[in-house]
Amino acid sequence: MHLIIAEKHIAAKRIAAILASEKIKQVRVSGVDTYEYESEEGKKVFIGLSGHIVKLDFPKAYNNWQKVEANELVGAEIITASTQVKIVSALKKLGKEATKVTIATDYDREGELIGAEALDIIKQVNPDIVFDRVHYSAITPKAIDAAFSNPTNVDFNLADAGHSRQVIDLVWGASLTRYISLAAGRLGKMFLSVGRVQSPTLALIVEREKEREAFVPRPYWELSAMLKSKSGEEFKVEHRTKRFWEKADVDAAMEKISIGDNATVTELTTSEKIDKPPTPFNTTEFISAASSIGFTAANAMRIAETLYTNGFISYPRTDNTVYPDTIDLRAQIEIFKTGAFKQYALKLLEKKELVPTKGKKETTDHPPIFPASLAKKSEMNEQEWKLYEMVVRRFFATFADPAKWETIKSKYDINGEEFKANGARLVEPGWRWYYHYNAPEDRLLPKMEEGDVHSVIKADVEAKETQPPGRYGQGRLIKIMEELGLGTKATRHDIISKLYSRAYVHGNPLQPTKTAVAVVDTLEKFAPTISKPDMTSKLEADMDRIAEGGIPEDEVLNESREMLELVFDELGKNKDDISESLRAGLREDKIIGVCSECGSNLMVMRSKRGGRFIGCEGYPDCTFSLPLPKMGQVVVTDKLCEEHGLYHIRIINAGKRPWNLGCPQCNFIEWQKTQEEEKLKQKEESSDKEKPKTLNDISGIGKVTAEKLADAGICSVDDLCEADALELAKVTSIPVKKIKVWQSDIA
DNA sequence: GCAAGGTC
Numbered sequence: 001m002h003l004i005i006a007e008k009h010i011a012a013k014r015i016a017a018i019l020a021s022e023k024i025k026q027v028r029v030s031g032v033d034t035y036e037y038e039s040e041e042g043k044k045v046f047i048g049l050s051g052h053i054v055k056l057d058f059p060k061a062y063n064n065w066q067k068v069e070a071n072e073l074v075g076a077e078i079i080t081a082s083t084q085v086k087i088v089s090a091l092k093k094l095g096k097e098a099t100k101v102t103i104a105t106d107y108d109r110e111g112e113l114i115g116a117e118a119l120d121i122i123k124q125v126n127p128d129i130v131f132d133r134v135h136y137s138a139i140t141p142k143a144i145d146a147a148f149s150n151p152t153n154v155d156f157n158l159a160d161a162g163h164s165r166q167v168i169d170l171v172w173g174a175s176l177t178r179y180i181s182l183a184a185g186r187l188g189k190m191f192l193s194v195g196r197v198q199s200p201t202l203a204l205i206v207e208r209e210k211e212r213e214a215f216v217p218r219p220y221w222e223l224s225a226m227l228k229s230k231s232g233e234e235f236k237v238e239h240r241t242k243r244f245w246e247k248a249d250v251d252a253a254m255e256k257i258s259i260g261d262n263a264t265v266t267e268l269t270t271s272e273k274i275d276k277p278p279t280p281f282n283t284t285e286f287i288s289a290a291s292s293i294g295f296t297a298a299n300a301m302r303i304a305e306t307l308y309t310n311g312f313i314s315y316p317r318t319d320n321t322v323y324p325d326t327i328d329l330r331a332q333i334e335i336f337k338t339g340a341f342k343q344y345a346l347k348l349l350e351k352k353e354l355v356p357t358k359g360k361k362e363t364t365d366h367p368p369i370f371p372a373s374l375a376k377k378s379e380m381n382e383q384e385w386k387l388y389e390m391v392v393r394r395f396f397a398t399f400a401d402p403a404k405w406e407t408i409k410s411k412y413d414i415n416g417e418e419f420k421a422n423g424a425r426l427v428e429p430g431w432r433w434y435y436h437y438n439a440p441e442d443r444l445l446p447k448m449e450e451g452d453v454h455s456v457i458k459a460d461v462e463a464k465e466t467q468p469p470g471r472y473g474q475g476r477l478i479k480i481m482e483e484l485g486l487g488t489k490a491t492r493h494d495i496i497s498k499l500y501s502r503a504y505v506h507g508n509p510l511q512p513t514k515t516a517v518a519v520v521d522t523l524e525k526f527a528p529t530i531s532k533p534d535m536t537s538k539l540e541a542d543m544d545r546i547a548e549g550g551i552p553e554d555e556v557l558n559e560s561r562e563m564l565e566l567v568f569d570e571l572g573k574n575k576d577d578i579s580e581s582l583r584a585g586l587r588e589d590k591i592i593g594v595c596s597e598c599g600s601n602l603m604v605m606r607s608k609r610g611g612r613f614i615g616c617e618g619y620p621d622c623t624f625s626l627p628l629p630k631m632g633q634v635v636v637t638d639k640l641c642e643e644h645g646l647y648h649i650r651i652i653n654a655g656k657r658p659w660n661l662g663c664p665q666c667n668f669i670e671w672q673k674t675q676e677e678e679k680l681k682q683k684e685e686s687s688d689k690e691k692p693k694t695l696n697d698i699s700g701i702g703k704v705t706a707e708k709l710a711d712a713g714i715c716s717v718d719d720l721c722e723a724d725a726l727e728l729a730k731v732t733s734i735p736v737k738k739i740k741v742w743q744s745d746i747a
Numbered sequence: 748g749c750a751a752g753g754t755c
Contacts, residue, residue, distance in 0.1 A: 008754060051753025065748075110753060173750030188748065195750045305755070491752060
């Protein structure tokens with residue numbers, strides 16, 4: 001039997017369907033669906049993995065953070081544990097029977113490693129198994145047939161390269177995470193994480209925030225005028241000095257301009273601007289485009305995943321921006337000859353030749369993201385449709401003609417002062433007809449000629465300030481991460497989510513917390529290796545060398561561990577400093593504002609019972625306090641409540657949407673209000689109820705109790721109502737609580 | 748409870 005192993009279930013299924021000349025049979029092995037058919041060479045069985053089916057970890061003995069020093073992890077043994085038990089057992093079962101194995105995982109480094117992992121498992125039960133490897137960049141008949149008729153060998157050097165990454169990430173990440181968390185006293189759910197990708201990414205965000213804080217705005221002035229043409233059209237012109245840095249200068253220029261003055265056109269240049277169609281979507285470009293229409297990176301990827309598993313779009317995790325020639329692009333457009341995008345598809349198909357644009361990145365992993373099948377709006381929810389539509393439109397746009405703009409540059413003289421205005425008009429929409437997102441608007445100027453005279457109807461000086469650099473939005477951040485080589489197409493959005501769930505950042509654009517600043521500062525000072533993208537660049541270079549066979553994996557790992565030892569030496573020498581500066585940062589994040597009663601800081605505090613609340617540092621002299629939700633990380637934002645002078649609060653629960661609680665005092669007041677309203681409601685409801693007429697009407701009073709009450713002289717509802725609960729309890733030996741409940745029921 | 752990388 002010939003066993004073929006793909007990286008994912010759907011790939012195994014589709015490859016089997018392409019290669020089989022007859023109908024394929026679905027067979028369940030150890031709870032895993034496999035696909036098989038008989039060929040001339042014998043039985044072929046296809047199984048899909050689920051990415052990595054094993055993971056690296058330290059032995060259990062290292063699990064206790066308090067007992068095992070962080071640096072002990074540097075040289076600790078690393079074990080491999082299966083994460084996909086069913087798939088592993090299916091592999092063993094099939095591997096025993098197999099006479100040959102073909103690795104058909106994705107055509108990239110991780111794919112090679114994933115294939116080698118599967119092979120390792122099979123070798124445990126079938127040490128002498130014969131195996132080979134196939135490479136494909138798209139699951140189309142053309143590509144798959146070509147791949148399977150040209151099998152090659154598994155590249156164990158490449159797999160080793162991937163394996164070295166796993167080891168280095170685990171060793172550096174786990175040990176430094178543990179160290180920093182212990183130093184900051186943040187254990188349990190609140191631990192502070194450190195990693196080769198997340199820490200440099202966080203450092204980027206912190207660095208930008210520092211630039212913003214250090215930024216000194218500089219005032220400047222802008223001078224503009226409204227002109228009216230002879231035909232009555234109004235338009236705005238700006239002084240040639242875009243920014244006046246001196247108030248006196250702008251005033252002097254303004255002085256010369258009066259309403260009713262002549263504005264003579266001194267120069268008029270028209271030209272044509274070519275606006276090239278966009279390149280095919282890879283993951284980064286897709287996330288960035290989705291981000292520009294309001295999707296978070298993680299959300300965009302989650303929805304893309306749904307669209308992919310339902311067969312609406314191609315594989316969403318790809319670096320590639322060049323369609324491979326194994327895809328029949330015309331046929332792919334013809335799918336849309338009916339349905340919502342009919343007019344666009346028909347228009348495109350009029351073209352004799354369909355030449356798509358090409359992006360800079362051409363890789364072997366998967367094709368760029370393109371629409372795989374025709375969908376109806378009713379088949380999906382609104383968000384899914386929005387992204388599906390964007391993928392369809394983008395796909396079309398890559399075949400469309402450039403857009404053409406007519407641009408006009410014009411200059412004017414108003415009493416010796418030069419003004420200008422730029423106009424632009426879309427004359428040929430080209431690709432922008434297919435892909436209408438983020439389109440710049442036409443800026444129209446009236447028709448005019450050099451020497452024409454307009455009249456000034458308004459002149460304005462506007463005071464402005466230079467602005468600090470903006471915070472990074474998620475789309476922007478993902479692009480920068482890609483440029484710096486941080487993370488992969490499949491993980492960048494996860495890394496960003498991780499920064500949120502660790503409460504290192506909040507908001508979008510991303511804003512770091514003081515804790516994040518403290519962590520980054522500490523790493524940059526004492527463990528700079530892990531805080532910079534260079535660690536990844538060096539790792540990439542080392543992995544290339546391992547893959548080329550230039551250096552054994554062990555050598556790279558040894559060198560890496562030696563470097564980490566040095567880092568721990570440095571950390572050890574500065575233990576107290578580190579602890580102190582981390583705790584100072586953590587403390588700042590807990591400040592909610594100033595206590596209105598005593599002027600001390602209001603802080604997020606823990607009670608002895610483990611709950612938490614907002615308390616005053618002036619305690620015990622001041623007892624002002626506000627409640628906080630029991631669950632989730634408390635993030636103090638920079639938004640200030642104008643009424644109470646407290647910072648707004650956001651609650652982050654892993655896997656849930658953040659809860660913007662707002663000002664804790666406003667929130668508490670709101671809460672009190674709703675509580676009171678509810679009480680009132682309950683009262684109304686209870687007063688609506690008919691009053692009990694006899695003692696027996698009261699719930700909890702049966703024959704026996706009624707007799708007891710009668711012995712004590714309580715014979716009517718009114719008697720009970722007027723009785724002293726304590727006294728009655730003593731006489732009847734009925735619990736006071738019960739009596740009080742009855743009394744309140746009557747009232 | 749620790750990383751980053753696959754996949755769902």
